[in-house]
Amino acid sequence: MKKLLIGLSSLRLTLLVILALIVVIVYDLEITPLHESWLAACFVLLALNLAAAIAVRTQFRRQPALLVFHLCLLAVVGLAAVQTLTGFDGRIELAENQAFSRQATEVMQQGPWHANDLGQVNFVQGPVEVDYSPKLRRGRTRSKVFHRNVQGSESTVFGDTQAYHDHGYRFITTPNKGYALTLTWLGQGTPTATGNIHMPSFPVREWDQQNHWQLPSGERVVLELEKPSVPVMTDWTLSSNDFDGRVFIVRQDGTRLALNTGNAITLDGGKLRLDEVGLWIGYRIESNAVLPWLFISGLLATLALGWHFWQNPPAFKDPENQNANNATA
Amino acid sequence: MQIMQQPEQLSIILALFCFLVIGFTALSYPARKFSAIIIMGLLMLATTALAVGLALRWGRLGQGPFMTLYEVLHSNLFSLALVYGLLFWRVEKIRVAVPVGMVFFVILTTWALVSSTEAVVLPPTFDHPWLWAHVISGKLFLAFCMTAATLALLLLWRCEFRSFEGSVKVASHDPVVWRLLAAAFVCHSFMLIAGAVWAHDAWGSYWNWDPLETWSLLTWLSLVAVLHIRVTFELPVWLGWSLAVGVFVLAFLTFFGVPFVSHAPHKGVM
Numbered sequence: 001m002k003k004l005l006i007g008l009s010s011l012r013l014t015l016l017v018i019l020a021l022i023v024v025i026v027y028d029l030e031i032t033p034l035h036e037s038w039l040a041a042c043f044v045l046l047a048l049n050l051a052a053a054i055a056v057r058t059q060f061r062r063q064p065a066l067l068v069f070h071l072c073l074l075a076v077v078g079l080a081a082v083q084t085l086t087g088f089d090g091r092i093e094l095a096e097n098q099a100f101s102r103q104a105t106e107v108m109q110q111g112p113w114h115a116n117d118l119g120q121v122n123f124v125q126g127p128v129e130v131d132y133s134p135k136l137r138r139g140r141t142r143s144k145v146f147h148r149n150v151q152g153s154e155s156t157v158f159g160d161t162q163a164y165h166d167h168g169y170r171f172i173t174t175p176n177k178g179y180a181l182t183l184t185w186l187g188q189g190t191p192t193a194t195g196n197i198h199m200p201s202f203p204v205r206e207w208d209q210q211n212h213w214q215l216p217s218g219e220r221v222v223l224e225l226e227k228p229s230v231p232v233m234t235d236w237t238l239s240s241n242d243f244d245g246r247v248f249i250v251r252q253d254g255t256r257l258a259l260n261t262g263n264a265i266t267l268d269g270g271k272l273r274l275d276e277v278g279l280w281i282g283y284r285i286e287s288n289a290v291l292p293w294l295f296i297s298g299l300l301a302t303l304a305l306g307w308h309f310w311q312n313p314p315a316f317k318d319p320e321n322q323n324a325n326n327a328t329a
Numbered sequence: 330m331q332i333m334q335q336p337e338q339l340s341i342i343l344a345l346f347c348f349l350v351i352g353f354t355a356l357s358y359p360a361r362k363f364s365a366i367i368i369m370g371l372l373m374l375a376t377t378a379l380a381v382g383l384a385l386r387w388g389r390l391g392q393g394p395f396m397t398l399y400e401v402l403h404s405n406l407f408s409l410a411l412v413y414g415l416l417f418w419r420v421e422k423i424r425v426a427v428p429v430g431m432v433f434f435v436i437l438t439t440w441a442l443v444s445s446t447e448a449v450v451l452p453p454t455f456d457h458p459w460l461w462a463h464v465i466s467g468k469l470f471l472a473f474c475m476t477a478a479t480l481a482l483l484l485l486w487r488c489e490f491r492s493f494e495g496s497v498k499v500a501s502h503d504p505v506v507w508r509l510l511a512a513a514f515v516c517h518s519f520m521l522i523a524g525a526v527w528a529h530d531a532w533g534s535y536w537n538w539d540p541l542e543t544w545s546l547l548t549w550l551s552l553v554a555v556l557h558i559r560v561t562f563e564l565p566v567w568l569g570w571s572l573a574v575g576v577f578v579l580a581f582l583t584f585f586g587v588p589f590v591s592h593a594p595h596k597g598v599m
Binding site for chain 2 (some may be wrong): 018139294306
């Protein structure tokens with residue numbers, strides 16, 4: 001067992017794994033994406049090597065700062081693994097006045113041990129505003145949400161580097177946002193249905209403000225927004241109040257029907273009403289319970305490293321002294 | 330090529346002049362006390378000029394130098410000159426490498442002078458206190474790494490052209506190279522942590538594997554590898570110095586190449 005530990009603690013193995021890690025990262029970034037298991041294998045090997053070194057190498061006992069640094073590194077690798085197993089990363093687009101829904105969330109990554117509390121998140125999206133300066137440079141984003149707590153209903157405005165926290169999940173605004181059409185289908189003999197159609201991101205794709213939709217009657221139509229005005233050379237704020245244009249419904253036969261807010265048009269099998277034109281905004285949703293510990297471990301590792309080098313600057317060999325020592329011998 | 334679009338560029342021209350005179354003085358009068366005083370004075374003058382230039386731009390635009398290649402070059406020239414000056418004052422052994430250091434300073438200064446001074450509005454994600462910690466530790470890392478690499482380059486050059494006895498003499502400077510690399514390693518580690526905190530608040534994730542993050546990690550890993558190689562093997566000194574130069578080349582490409590060719594979030598998403 002001790003032999004195995006000594007073999008595993010080898011500095012040559014450390015170097016080999018670090019070089020392997022470098023190769024894997026460069027290959028993944030510059031040549032072709034690799035399966036995550038390659039990276040995980042490198043980190044597992046590195047952690048084993050580090051743990052074995054801490055267990056058997058005496059220099060760690062002689063140099064406590066170096067020991068703390070390596071222990072913290074081990075903790076960082078371990079915590080990153082715990083995060084992979086328990087964390088959550090998702091995306092959602094919400095239109096103004098739309099309630100958050102677990103089902104509408106696109107899950108990017110969810111650890112097998114993640115305590116799935118996303119269903120308890122309960123808020124309604126309020127108004128969204130995004131400031132722009134000349135040449136369409138994005139400024140501050142302000143997103144208002146309404147949520148219930150023990151005191152009743154409350155609102156929170158957040159955006160950019162300020163996140164909204166709910167049941168252990170962080171909601172952070174993304175640069176993705178655009179116009180959303182709230183439409184109601186009044187079918188003949190079918191139940192009334194209301195929903196949102198999100199137009200492409202705005203103003204990034206202001207030239208392409210259309211989307212396809214299959215009506216409950218089965219007909220496929222194109223929904224097109226009358227080109228919203230974009231002041232390119234002045235400061236302005238994107239908000240749903242700005243839009244005063246019309247929406248066009250382009251039918252399969254090419255017929256183009258204009259629709260104003262509050263109005264309805266008759267189509268095959270029912271009526272389509274435009275309730276409102278608002279904005280939608282994209283969120284990144286993240287849950288990571290180990291993050292504070294990851295930060296503390298990383299910071300402690302750096303401090304210990306600094307302390308170690310401060311205490312032991314001659315840890316590296318000095319060829320001149322070595323030469324002098326050889327001559328004396 | 331766009332030279333002299335803004336008054337603050339005068340400060341860069343003055344700094345360029347200082348670096349050229351420093352290089353000339355160091356080559357003409359090496360190891361003289363008066364040349365060290367002149368070099369110290371000129372380094373202080375260059376640092377002050379660069380600081381004034383930065384302050385002028387900051388005052389005019391109302392935002393820090395974080396966005397464009399010109400701003401990154403200008404602010405790095407300031408921090409490099411400041412740290413190099415302090416090291417020149419405190420660590421006598423780096424003084425032999427001043428001519429090599431000045432070649433690097435002259436290249437950076439000329440690059441800054443021919444870069445576009447057009448301003449780009451700071452994205453709201455850059456308005457964060459941890460950005461400062463991230464940037465300052467990054468600049469310290471680059472300064473220590475640059476000083477180590479210029480000394481290593483000088484030592485390599487001397488080893489190549491002088492006798493074995495001479496090479497053993499210059500090898501007495503070897504520990505300085507490694508201590509500077511060790512300091513660079515601490516700063517780089519902190520830069521990664523501070524950057525992760527900033528990224529977490531700015532983009533919702535502390536690590537996104539974007540090109541700049543990935544190349545920063547590769548630089549950190551290469552530093553780890555080089556420091557471990559040094560501890561593990563009885564390296565010939567020339568190989569150790571070559572590795573130190575290699576780490577700096579990688580760091581330089583990461584700092585001044587990757588952010589300006591990729592569309593990573595660091596550049597500011599529209």
